[in-house]
Amino acid sequence: MGAGVYTIDTGHVxxxxxxxxxxxxxxxxxxVDTGAYSSVPNLLEALDSLxxxxxxxxxVLLTHIHLDHAGGAGRLAGSLPGxxxxxxxxxxxxxxxxxxxxxxxxxxxxxxxxxxxxxxxVPIAAERVTAVADGARITLGARTLEFLYTPGHALHHVCIxxxxxxDVFTGDTFGISYRESDxxxxxxxxxxxxxxxxxxxxxxxxxxxxxxxxxxxxYLTHYGRVGRIEKLAADLHSDVDAFVRxxxxxxxxxxxxxxxxxxxxxxxxRRLDAHGFSKDEGARHALLDVDAVLNAAGLDAxxxxxxx
Numbered sequence: 001m002g003a004g005v006y007t008i009d010t011g012h013v014x015x016x017x018x019x020x021x022x023x024x025x026x027x028x029x030x031x032v033d034t035g036a037y038s039s040v041p042n043l044l045e046a047l048d049s050l051x052x053x054x055x056x057x058x059x060v061l062l063t064h065i066h067l068d069h070a071g072g073a074g075r076l077a078g079s080l081p082g083x084x085x086x087x088x089x090x091x092x093x094x095x096x097x098x099x100x101x102x103x104x105x106x107x108x109x110x111x112x113x114x115x116x117x118x119x120x121x122v123p124i125a126a127e128r129v130t131a132v133a134d135g136a137r138i139t140l141g142a143r144t145l146e147f148l149y150t151p152g153h154a155l156h157h158v159c160i161x162x163x164x165x166x167d168v169f170t171g172d173t174f175g176i177s178y179r180e181s182d183x184x185x186x187x188x189x190x191x192x193x194x195x196x197x198x199x200x201x202x203x204x205x206x207x208x209x210x211x212x213x214x215x216x217x218x219y220l221t222h223y224g225r226v227g228r229i230e231k232l233a234a235d236l237h238s239d240v241d242a243f244v245r246x247x248x249x250x251x252x253x254x255x256x257x258x259x260x261x262x263x264x265x266x267x268x269x270r271r272l273d274a275h276g277f278s279k280d281e282g283a284r285h286a287l288l289d290v291d292a293v294l295n296a297a298g299l300d301a302x303x304x305x306x307x308x
Contacts, residue, residue, distance in 0.1 A: 003165070005023055005167070005219070006022040007020075010034070010035025010072075013290075018033075019220070020042075020221075021169060023143070023145075023162070025140050026140075030140050031060045032219070033061075033069045033221050035072050043072070044079055057080045057083045059084055059086055059138065060083050060085045061087075061169075062086065062087040062088075062091065063158055063170070063172070064087075064157040065091040065156060069221055070095070071118045071121055073122075077122075083128075084128055087131065088132065089133075091156040092131040095123070095124045098122075102114075132147040133147070134149040142164065144163040145161065146160070146161040146163055150170075150171075151206060153173050153192055153197070153206075159173055167219060168210055168218050171220075172220075173206045174220060175190055175191045175220065175232070175236050176189065176291060180287055181275070188277065189226065191240050192298075193240075193243055194298040195294070198298040199302065204237060207237060218232075242267055243299060246299070247260060251303050257297065257300050260295075261292045261293055264292045265289070269288070
């Protein structure tokens, strides 16, 4: 990782699926994203392994409030007495009162699966939650961190730019790049269009906003640090357009969600072939199936919204 940045595997769902980042500078620290409730022990263990006192953590920075990114924020804040939680204004009320957030997730997953995936969502005292403006800056040690609004995946999404290191923490805006798909050609990346606020125009603009910064690295929540930003941005733009074509082609079909799932999987497999990925069908399904399902659901929600 970059100097003073540590990648923590949250252990949510599978190894190397969801990352939290710990930024350390001048004896002060901040987390970027937290994983789910069950992820918090991994984050606290990272502090202990680095001999960082919990009182020295100033911030918990949330790219957005989807539960794989922010479900553990309340539990983590309870262990970090001096930390403030910074989040987009649309997300801030849901960190203080997560009841609607939990109810929406339970409606999708059901009570049992919700409990297995996300456990508990702990509320955070209002005075500890700060809504950040686009372009807002904070200092951490000698570093300057800037928040940029980056909708497209979610309306309440922010990216966090380390102005001193020249890197950016991108949450889900700059896509997904699992390390299992790396080849001699480099990293393989694709966008996430999961429910329920995917918007292709916004996502194109946000990807371009990140690329225009010319960062040395992007730190993705799913999963890890990637380089070659200009190349990966071009791949993301191309895939956003491809996913939109897939959605539009299936829009009138009674089984359009299933059609989109299959088409997304097939599209990404063709890209993997071109990328030099040689693993078998089983490995491909293990790598892509969950995201194909989520992306199809997000495209379905987008089709419903634009047709209304």
